[in-house]
Amino acid sequence: MTKIKAVIVDDEKNGRENLRGALCQYCPEVEVVGEAKDALQAIGLINKTNPNVVFLDIEMPMGNGFKVLEFFSEPTFSVIFVTAYDHYAIQAIRFSALDYILKPIDVLQLKAAVNRYVQQQSFVDLRLKQFLKNEVRSKEDKRIALPMADKINYIKINQIIRCQGEANYTRFCLLDGTEHLVSKSLVEYEEILSGFGFIRTHKSYVVNISHIQSFVKTDGGYLIMSDRSNVPVSRRKKEAVLKVLK
Template identity: 40%
Template sequence: MITAVIIDDERHSVETLAWKLEKHCPEVQVSSTFTDPVEGLEFLQETKPDLLFLDIEMPRLNGFELLKKIVPIPFDVIFTTAYDEFGVKAIKFSALDYLLKPVQVDELKTAIEKHRQKVNTQLTSTQLKVLFSNIQEEKQGRPGKIALATKESIEFVFPEEIIACSSDSNYTMVYLENGRKKLISRTLKDIEELLSEYQFFRAHHSHLVNLRHVKEFVRNDGGYLIMSNQMTLPVSRSRREELLKQF
């Protein structure tokens, strides 16, 4: 049985999520709910659930501020948030889990299954440091660090350190500066959405490139790019014209 706590200042959101968990995720037992984040914090300082569903924007104490007061955090966290709320980008970059309101049943089930499959269900100090750092960067309109999660570890890098990304089924090979590369458990589409604001371009259905690292476009052999690490990547015919407009 997974014990869970819900903290959200909207009573309707709390009741709806608790009902969906009871009906569709019977392995989850909601032990307590709070609409006052300060009361929720006091409870968490005394009792440790397996899982916390945490709203971001709340009066008196927002979700991020609440977590700062608990570090280290001995439980897993799933943020519940509106699509356009501040902090969503920081959460995505930090490879933390979140659900968009109104919470959809299939997404809720997926989040619970991800929690069950985690080897370590606690937020690491590194994840939290990067999350809080990314929040500050978001406030300043700057890119934060993106989490590259492999089976063995999570590495956090700035977008400009990424040279290119290549699809490998449901995984993505990320090529980094200094000859490093990481096979991460995210699809290329996921990475493209994360990096869309930072001069990355889908040059081919299997390749996403950082335009800052493009050294040369060669028209021969169907057209390909030479990157800063000397790797060559093909360019789809349908993408050539759009690619050249980027320079």
């Protein structure tokens, strides 16, 4: 079996040791070829060892994990972020469909992240490049990654009219009339799109506020969207919807 060359970047010695130990015990396909304690060391180590994957801590002195990535305009490695809970950082990571594990390290979460890397190697570099581009884009120009079976679609968020939940899937309906069905729940995308002008109107719908044309009070209340589609508004969500429309 070909080993996966990995680098661990974490400013805390215990953090590096714990992750190395977990990888050694539970992910034998991974070979740790080096460790770094700050951004400067990480850049030199990555250049020297040319790893397949970098386990990258986000919160570090002398430049966080995102700053490390800015030195690699054409990254040849994949990244699995390692972080204590940080809403902004996790939202940015999930926006580009990248992987992360939370501290303290959960073995099952770690093994799942490594398995996803093995299964999706053809996509990971593209996702990282798009992540880096998203970090410098304006809020209106950011693109969300929608993983499909054989590709990843990158969609400008201002082109999304509505997201419709269908069991464990979410259907994205776009301004150009196309639709994309993604195997993630509506709840996940509600969280990812929070702060980007989207609102939950119903248990099955999240809509882009900028694409709402009118609110119709009859028939229990519903929205008319820019594509002329009708979206129901539940009784529980009505007050919140009307508030954003004022």
